[in-house]
Amino acid sequence: MTYALAIHGGAGTILRSKMTPEKEAAYHAGLARALAAGQAVLDEGGAALDAVVAAVCALEDEPLFNAGRGAVYTSDGTQEMDAAVMEGATRRAGAVAGIFGPRNPVKAARAVMERTPHVLLIGEGALSVAREAELPFGDADYFHTDSRWDALQATLAMRAEGRETDDPARRHGTVGAVARDRDGHLAAATSTGGMTAKAPGRVGDTPIIGAGTFADDATCAVSGTGHGEIFTRWTAAAEVAARMRHRGESLEQAASHVVMQDLAPNDGSGGLIAVDAAGRIAMPFNCEGMYRGCVTDGADIRTFIYR
Amino acid sequence: MTYALAIHGGAGTILRSKMTPEKEAAYHAGLARALAAGQAVLDEGGAALDAVVAAVCALEDEPLFNAGRGAVYTSDGTQEMDAAVMEGATRRAGAVAGIFGPRNPVKAARAVMERTPHVLLIGEGALSVAREAELPFGDADYFHTDSRWDALQATLAMRAEGRETDDPARRHGTVGAVARDRDGHLAAATSTGGMTAKAPGRVGDTPIIGAGTFADDATCAVSGTGHGEIFTRWTAAAEVAARMRHRGESLEQAASHVVMQDLAPNDGSGGLIAVDAAGRIAMPFNCEGMYRGCVTDGADIRTFIYR
Numbered sequence: 001m002t003y004a005l006a007i008h009g010g011a012g013t014i015l016r017s018k019m020t021p022e023k024e025a026a027y028h029a030g031l032a033r034a035l036a037a038g039q040a041v042l043d044e045g046g047a048a049l050d051a052v053v054a055a056v057c058a059l060e061d062e063p064l065f066n067a068g069r070g071a072v073y074t075s076d077g078t079q080e081m082d083a084a085v086m087e088g089a090t091r092r093a094g095a096v097a098g099i100f101g102p103r104n105p106v107k108a109a110r111a112v113m114e115r116t117p118h119v120l121l122i123g124e125g126a127l128s129v130a131r132e133a134e135l136p137f138g139d140a141d142y143f144h145t146d147s148r149w150d151a152l153q154a155t156l157a158m159r160a161e162g163r164e165t166d167d168p169a170r171r172h173g174t175v176g177a178v179a180r181d182r183d184g185h186l187a188a189a190t191s192t193g194g195m196t197a198k199a200p201g202r203v204g205d206t207p208i209i210g211a212g213t214f215a216d217d218a219t220c221a222v223s224g225t226g227h228g229e230i231f232t233r234w235t236a237a238a239e240v241a242a243r244m245r246h247r248g249e250s251l252e253q254a255a256s257h258v259v260m261q262d263l264a265p266n267d268g269s270g271g272l273i274a275v276d277a278a279g280r281i282a283m284p285f286n287c288e289g290m291y292r293g294c295v296t297d298g299a300d301i302r303t304f305i306y307r
Numbered sequence: 308m309t310y311a312l313a314i315h316g317g318a319g320t321i322l323r324s325k326m327t328p329e330k331e332a333a334y335h336a337g338l339a340r341a342l343a344a345g346q347a348v349l350d351e352g353g354a355a356l357d358a359v360v361a362a363v364c365a366l367e368d369e370p371l372f373n374a375g376r377g378a379v380y381t382s383d384g385t386q387e388m389d390a391a392v393m394e395g396a397t398r399r400a401g402a403v404a405g406i407f408g409p410r411n412p413v414k415a416a417r418a419v420m421e422r423t424p425h426v427l428l429i430g431e432g433a434l435s436v437a438r439e440a441e442l443p444f445g446d447a448d449y450f451h452t453d454s455r456w457d458a459l460q461a462t463l464a465m466r467a468e469g470r471e472t473d474d475p476a477r478r479h480g481t482v483g484a485v486a487r488d489r490d491g492h493l494a495a496a497t498s499t500g501g502m503t504a505k506a507p508g509r510v511g512d513t514p515i516i517g518a519g520t521f522a523d524d525a526t527c528a529v530s531g532t533g534h535g536e537i538f539t540r541w542t543a544a545a546e547v548a549a550r551m552r553h554r555g556e557s558l559e560q561a562a563s564h565v566v567m568q569d570l571a572p573n574d575g576s577g578g579l580i581a582v583d584a585a586g587r588i589a590m591p592f593n594c595e596g597m598y599r600g601c602v603t604d605g606a607d608i609r610t611f612i613y614r
Contacts (some may be wrong), residue, residue: 091540091573097510098429118509119536122405122429125508201432202425203404210517210542229426233398235517238542239549246553266398 001184002297003042004279007034007055007177009065009291011225011271014305024305026064031293031303034058038177039295048187048221049087049110052177056083056106056189059175063145065291066173068104069138070145071193073152074200079143081193082207083109088186088217093119095207096126103138106191109207111135120207148196155197174206176213176223178275182297186221186275188213188237194228204228210238217277219244220251225290226263226270234262240274251275255282308491309604310349311586314341314362314484316372316598318532318578321612331612333371338600338610341365345484346602355494355528356394356417359484363390363413363496366482370452372598373480375411376445377452378500380459381507386450388500389514390416395493395524400426402514403433410445413498416514418442427514455503462504481513483520483530485582489604493528493582495520495544501535511535517545524584526551527558532597533570533577541569547581558582562589 009031038055041047060068071079083105084095094113097120102108111133112121121129130137158164176190190213192206205212205228212228214237215221222237231237236258243254255274263270264286271285273292283292283304293303316338345362348354367375378386390412391402401420404427409415418440419428428436437444465471483497497520499513512519512535519535521544522528529544538544543565550561562581570577571593578592580599590599590611600610 086540093540116506116509117536118506119539120510120515121506121508122510123508125506128508199423199425199428199432201428201430201435203427203429208427208515208517209539210515210545214542229424232426232516233393233400235521235542235545238517238545242546242549242553246549 001182002279003180003182004275004281004296005035005038005042005051005055005177005179006273006275006281006283006294007031007059007292008223008225008273009059009175010173011285011290012269012287014289027291027305028303030062030064031291032301035293035295035301038179042179042181045182048179048181048185049085051179051181052187052189053085053106053110055177056175056191057104060104060106060191065175066193067175067191069143070148071143072148072173072196075156075197076200077152078200079193080200081105082203083191084207084209084213085109085113085189086187086209086213086215088215088221091216093209095120095209097122097203097207098201099123099126101127101137102130102135103142104135106189107135119209151196159197174225176225176273178221178223178273180275180277180279184217184277186215186217186277188215188221188223190223205231205236208232210235212237214238214241216241220274220276222272222274224270224272227268230263230266230268231270234266234268236263236272251280252282256284259284259286308489309586310487310489311582311588311603312342312345312349312358312362312484312486313580313582313588313590313601314338314366314599315530315532315580316366316482317480318592318597319576319594321596334598334612335610337369337371338598339608342600342602342608345486349486349488352489355486355488355492356392358486358488359494359496360392360413360417362484363482363498364411367411367413367498372482373500374482374498376450377455378450379455379480379503382463382504383507384459385507386500387507388412388498389510390498391514391516391520392416392420392496393494393516393520393522395522395528398523400516402427402516404429404510404514405508406430406433408434408444409437409442410449411442413496414442426516458503466504481532483532483580485528485530485580487582487584487586491524491584493522493524493584495522495528495530497530512538515539517542519544521545521548523548527581527583529579529581531577531579534575537570537573537575538577541573541575543570543579558587559589563591566591566593
């Protein structure tokens with residue numbers, strides 16, 4: 001049995017004109033490191049859940065991506081992170097929203113799944129589970145990046161002038177991973193700092209099971225990135241699975257339909273990554289680019305930014 | 308064109324042996340008042356959204372039901388409320404989680420939908436939207452009921468002895484409404500205090516679009532009540548709509564399948580209320596009872612507790 005792993009580091013209007021060769025190389029390297037971390041788990045016969053958590057931790061640790069270290073700032077200048085995990089064999093799931101502290105919010109989500117009878121914990125309740133699980137915490141210095149802070153100041157300055165920024169990084173920063181392991185089990189994980197200058201307390205699709213994150217061995221595992229409110233109202237991740245289960249569509253057909261026909265016409269810019277029980281991978285997006293990559297048993301790691 | 312309205316006040320092991328004639332009459336009266344409040348809107352040609360909010364406000368105001376006034380207590384002795392609304396014509400949605408303050412959390416959810424670009428706001432962020440909307444707030448005295456406080460003390464005492472209570476009121480308190488107005492539009496609203504002695508920060512299915520609350524004019528409006536974590540992992544409300552949309556099932560078939568075949572075998576005790584675009588109503592549940600009722604154009608108000 002073969003394994004398969006796909007990851008994303010966000011989607012949006014990734015303009016070639018603003019990209020330098022150095023920056024582009026850094027993104028590819030960050031994606032490749034995350035794929036290698038997940039692949040190491042799968043290669044040894046490890047579980048899809050362990051692989052997606054390992055891959056997302058690597059993306060959270062990399063300040064280039066908007067999750068964990070390098071998360072964007074709210075309009076109050078704070079950082080609030082959301083994350084979720086789901087395993088396809090049991091449909092067990094865990095999620096956290098509005099937290100600041102754990103270096104890897106995806107591990108806090110996993111702790112909610114494994115250490116409590118609940119699916120979603122917010123704020124202090126989520127942090128106390130992370131503390132009980134003895135997860136490493138970071139302080140403001142650990143999570144700070146000049147570029148995110150500057151993005152906040154620029155956004156606030158434009159907002160003061162009555163304009164909203166068109167900075168693509170503002171709306172589309174999320175990381176995620178989906179995997180199928182050698183036992184045929186699926187898992188998904190997603191993590192985000194949200195939108196630059198978002199209202200404190202705003203929760204997007206990332207920690208909402210069925211919106212930004214979903215996994216069911218019977219169909220597929222999905223992680224989304226994009227305009228979170230639209231992904232939530234169209235239950236994007238669950239809808240990919242629903243089209244496969246009820247209409248008999250392939251992963252490719254179902255994922256493409258949701259991204260191109262459901263989300264795109266309804267202001268739902270973004271994309272998603274998905275893997276099915278046979279290890280097939282789909283990575284559709286309806287915007288300029290999506291940081292993404294994949295690897296399967298016996299194949300080389302491949303990373304992409306544009307179409 | 309006819310209108311239709313259905314409501315619930317929670318589901319679970321509602322034991323006849325613990326019910327008195329006086330208590331039973333009070334529940335029926337509370338349900339009837341909520342139906343009358345929603346019907347008054349629909350009778351005048353008002354919108355489904357206004358009707359479900361009016362009905363849920365009446366249930367929140369009635370201390371017998373676990374939402375708004377009379378919400379249950381967390382293990383810390385605090386009250387944390389969740390609510391959501393969704394309208395079928397646009398799939399617009401609003402939700403709040405983990406809030407204490409607004410007398411009618413469902414109105415706070417509506418304010419998030421109407422006054423922000425977001426779907427879900429938690430904690431202080433949600434409260435500041437409620438304040439801007441000038442919604443009436445209540446204090447601890449307003450929300451307090453002796454019976455809920457006593458239920459917390461009893462639960463904590465049992466927990467101290469290493470036992471969990473089997474008090475049905477602990478796990479299954481939620482209120483909700485679904486409606487179809489004379490213009491053929493659908494809406495859903497759900498509100499809850501959660502579970503007695505829940506961990507602070509625990510968010511169930513109520514404010515999760517697609518889990519406890521969903522509406523789409525093309526299919527149905529749904530509000531759920533039961534074991535929230537399972538409703539979330541099975542995306543219960545969205546799945547009723549998905550079965551109708553993709554399999555061509557009737558409202559009755561789809562709602563019944565989700566409650567009896569998806570939720571029941573997976574520890575998902577509870578039920579849901581649903582209405583479709585033709586004004587048909589379904590109110591399936593897989594436990595002993597569900598406080599519920601419905602009314603349609605030209606018919607009398609009917610309320611039920613047991614099968």
